[in-house]
Amino acid sequence: MQLLQLLVFPGLTFFVWIAFAFEWLERKTAARMQGRVGPMIAGPFGLLQPVADFLKLASKEQIIPKHSEKFVLTWGPPLYFAAPAIGIIFIPVIGNESIIGHPLDLLFVLFVLAFSTLMASLLGYSAAGRYSTIAVGRLVVQYTSYEIPLILSVISPAILAGNLSLGGIVSAQSNYWFILSAPIGFAVFIIASLAELEKPPFDIPSAKTEIVGGWMTDFSGNALAYVKLTKNLSYVFLSALAVTLFLGGPNGPVLFHQIILQYVMNTIYFMVKLFSVGFLIFVVKTALARIRIDQAAELFWTILTPLSLAQLGLVILLR
Amino acid sequence: MTLKDWARKKSIWVFDVNAASCNGCDIEILDAFTPRYDVERIGVVLVPSPRHADVLLVTGTVNAMMKDRLKTIYEQMSEPKYVVAVGACALGGGVYKGCYNVGHGVDKVIPVNLYIPGCPPRPEAIIFGILKLVTGEPPDPKEEE
Numbered sequence: 001m002q003l004l005q006l007l008v009f010p011g012l013t014f015f016v017w018i019a020f021a022f023e024w025l026e027r028k029t030a031a032r033m034q035g036r037v038g039p040m041i042a043g044p045f046g047l048l049q050p051v052a053d054f055l056k057l058a059s060k061e062q063i064i065p066k067h068s069e070k071f072v073l074t075w076g077p078p079l080y081f082a083a084p085a086i087g088i089i090f091i092p093v094i095g096n097e098s099i100i101g102h103p104l105d106l107l108f109v110l111f112v113l114a115f116s117t118l119m120a121s122l123l124g125y126s127a128a129g130r131y132s133t134i135a136v137g138r139l140v141v142q143y144t145s146y147e148i149p150l151i152l153s154v155i156s157p158a159i160l161a162g163n164l165s166l167g168g169i170v171s172a173q174s175n176y177w178f179i180l181s182a183p184i185g186f187a188v189f190i191i192a193s194l195a196e197l198e199k200p201p202f203d204i205p206s207a208k209t210e211i212v213g214g215w216m217t218d219f220s221g222n223a224l225a226y227v228k229l230t231k232n233l234s235y236v237f238l239s240a241l242a243v244t245l246f247l248g249g250p251n252g253p254v255l256f257h258q259i260i261l262q263y264v265m266n267t268i269y270f271m272v273k274l275f276s277v278g279f280l281i282f283v284v285k286t287a288l289a290r291i292r293i294d295q296a297a298e299l300f301w302t303i304l305t306p307l308s309l310a311q312l313g314l315v316i317l318l319r
Numbered sequence: 320m321t322l323k324d325w326a327r328k329k330s331i332w333v334f335d336v337n338a339a340s341c342n343g344c345d346i347e348i349l350d351a352f353t354p355r356y357d358v359e360r361i362g363v364v365l366v367p368s369p370r371h372a373d374v375l376l377v378t379g380t381v382n383a384m385m386k387d388r389l390k391t392i393y394e395q396m397s398e399p400k401y402v403v404a405v406g407a408c409a410l411g412g413g414v415y416k417g418c419y420n421v422g423h424g425v426d427k428v429i430p431v432n433l434y435i436p437g438c439p440p441r442p443e444a445i446i447f448g449i450l451k452l453v454t455g456e457p458p459d460p461k462e463e464e
Contacts, residue, residue, distance in 0.1 A: 027359070031357070036354045036359065036360075037357055037359075037360050039359060039360060040361070041329065041360065041362065042329035042362055046362075048329070049329065049362055051326075052325070052362065053326075053330045053332075053362075054326075055325075055326035055330075056323075056326040056327050059323045060373075060397050060398065061397040061398040062397065063395065208367045213367040213368040213370075213371065217367070218368075218370060220397040221397050224370075
């Protein structure tokens with residue numbers, strides 16, 4: 001039963017389909033904001049466009065460059081995919097407890113975020129192209145800038161709940177959401193998520209107009225399909241983390257006595273919040289232009305780190 | 320129609336190469352991505368690297384400087400790959416035909432699957448060409464709406 005939950009609902013398969021839906025929503029939002037219509041003919045309203053992209057890439061030939069590290073290039077993409085795929089099963093969806101809850105799983109989730117970036121830089125270096133090497137350099141600089149505000153903003157809900165497990169943080173939000181007492185933390189988390197996801201204004205490591213495809217330049221076929229899917233899954237993972245930490249997770253306004261009905265309603269509440277956070281990120285990402293790497297480092301070190309520290313102090317006073 | 324064929328018809332990633340073109344055809348290619356034509360609705364995406372691409376759009380007379388580079392780019396694409404020659408120059412030299420320093424068409428250098436004539440071709444022609452290449456038949460107007 002637990003294995004079924006892990007693999008199907010609310011586990012991996014469920015979140016992979018949400019990842020496809022997120023890409024569809026991202027492309028549709030960007031298209032509508034630019035006066036276009038976006039994907040239309042693959043499935044109803046183009047809903048199956050990301051699936052078609054994934055299947056097509058997976059069925060293509062994979063080119064392994066001559067000077068690359070072949071072992072890492074072959075086995076790296078599955079490991080890179082594993083990072084958000086393992087992290088996401090700690091998110092509580094149908095109730096206050098996740099499938100494999102642990103008293104310290106917030107720390108594990110933060111480790112997964114760091115591991116994802118490590119895998120990205122390993123993959124970029126192992127491809128050994130000049131553009132991917134430049135991109136990894138930028139990626140690491142960006143990582144050292146956004147990681148500290150991200151972790152500081154995650155600490156605030158943990159202190160408010162007095163708990164280091166995601167399930168505990170969700171249960172502590174049954175009366176009010178932590179976004180009310182930690183609004184700055186939420187804002188810093190969203191901005192740091194944009195940097196983690198390499199989206200504008202922080203798409204410096206994958207800047208199309210400067211360094212071709214970023215660290216993904218030399219990937220093709222199957223590897224590219226998994227890397228793209230992983231990026232979408234990371235999108236879902238960070239949005240789900242924002243929902244869990246700041247927006248009350250699956251908690252909703254109405255409680256039901258029937259347990260099955262309660263599960264269904266919890267899932268619906270969770271999905272509504274998840275897609276709202278995703279939509280917020282898409283709108284910000286489409287509206288803004290790219291900044292330079294030194295500007296990004298300056299923003300994170302001189303503005304967002306003090307802000308998140310101030311939020312932390314405020315939270316300790318409130319508690 | 321298998322799932323693979325369906326996916327390949329619905330998702331077409333293109334990479335464009337300016338092989339000594341006057342830039343006119345390139346502007347028309349980019350026009351196809353603007354709100355008026357918006358080829359993203361039929362699944363066409365402009366990708367930054369030839370390794371990601373399915374379709375290579377080549378414009379311009381391929382001159383001696385570009386010849387080897389165009390070959391390299393073609394070899395970097397993964398199978399299945401298609402090449403579309405866009406514009407009169409890419410078809411056979413265009414107005415520069417007979418000049419000592421220009422090539423005479425893309426098909427002298429790499430195999431070409433489809434030719435789109437015009438100087439420059441309209442965006443409609445480019446969309447029609449890409450769809451014809453992938454589906455093997457003209458697009459159904461009803462499906463596009």
